[in-house]
């Protein structure tokens with residue numbers, strides 16, 4: 001039943017059938033949410049024991065004998081920096097541990113560029129027509145940060161190997177281009193991992209602006225959904241090889257390893273940028289929450305500990321991704337109404353519906369009690385030029401609810417497509 005080749009009377013009949021099924025859903029008064037990539041309660045439970053590891057009867061000193069209850073150690077405990085460095089594949093001495101949110105560190109790094117500049121260049125605030133590259137579909141909150149600071153957001157198409165590097169290489173010839181957002185592994189929302197060639201081309205960039213920076217947000221670096229993880233080349237090592245060490249800022253957090261509301265964030269930078277950031281942090285805080293760092297290192301211990309924890313997450317998450325993908329496959333394949341990614345990790349599935357239909361699909365789902373991420377959210381300024389992309393977040397609802405929500409989602413995708421074709 002390919003919608004594109006269906007005669008109109010047949011399409012009209014299918015439309016009426018779908019409408020009936022849709023109305024049936026409306027009668028059920030559902031209240032389901034596939035909008036944000038939040039871990040489920042079962043996933044949060046996996047880290048509850050961590051809360052018992054730092055208490056009034058445990059040692060509250062770090063390995064270097066620092067009293068974690070007190071001020072001090074502004075860059076973070078040595079053991080926490082080592083743990084995050086291992087995960088981010090960067091040297092521990094270049095890591096700064098922040099608070100509970102890597103997004104906060106990204107925001108602050110852009111703010112640093114705005115007020116103080118990088119590589120001795122004028123602060124971004126003083127530079128006209130500043131631009132930031134936004135591989136799309138991408139993470140709405142990234143785009144939001146640079147929109148907030150008044151950058152012109154430039155859409156860079158995502159390919160199956162990562163951002164379109166021909167476009168990136170062309171754009172960085174423009175000195176008003178100051179940076180690019182990247183989620184290199186299991187990208188939000190496509191699930192794509194950047195290819196080796198893409199990483200090498202990033203490391204070899206020679207931007208016209210000396211203060212251009214790659215914001216390398218490896219939020220999903222250990223978030224595999226299969227036992228055969230995709231491999232991401234280390235941008236740090238490639239930049240070192242190219243002697244381009246101050247080209248990138250590196251970010252990660254334990255938000256989706258332990259608790260998103262109370263995890264540990266970290267960033268790393270090349271030596272010159274690191275020196276600047278170290279100074280900046282010395283003004284911002286007399287010391288981060290080291291008790292939280294202590295409980296994280298005691299709980300996760302090392303990379304083996306992180307991988308074991310992620311395997312427990314995978315056991316909960318993978319069946320949800322399978323449920324979503326099975327519904328898409330059984331309800332939509334061969335109908336020419338949608339295509340979708342099949343991620344091997346991360347938190348999202350990216351669905352492209354028929355051009356001009358994404359907003360309508362989100363509206364229809366909302367009308368029957370299923371909340372989706374707003375159509376357009378995955379593009380700069382919240383505007384998808386083809387009104388096509390929808391980000392599905394399978395992590396939060398229980399599998400049975402997810403299946404119900406997906407049944408409705410698939411009906412709405414077909415309804416919107418039929419509406420469009422019947423009008424044409």
Ligand SMILES: Cc1ncc(COP(=O)(O)O)c(C=O)c1O
Nearest residue numbers: 101102103139183188219253255
């Ligand atoms: C790509 C990406 N980066 C960062 C974050 C937020 O990370 P944090 O909780 O460390 O601020 C998210 C959350 O969804 C994300 O998808």
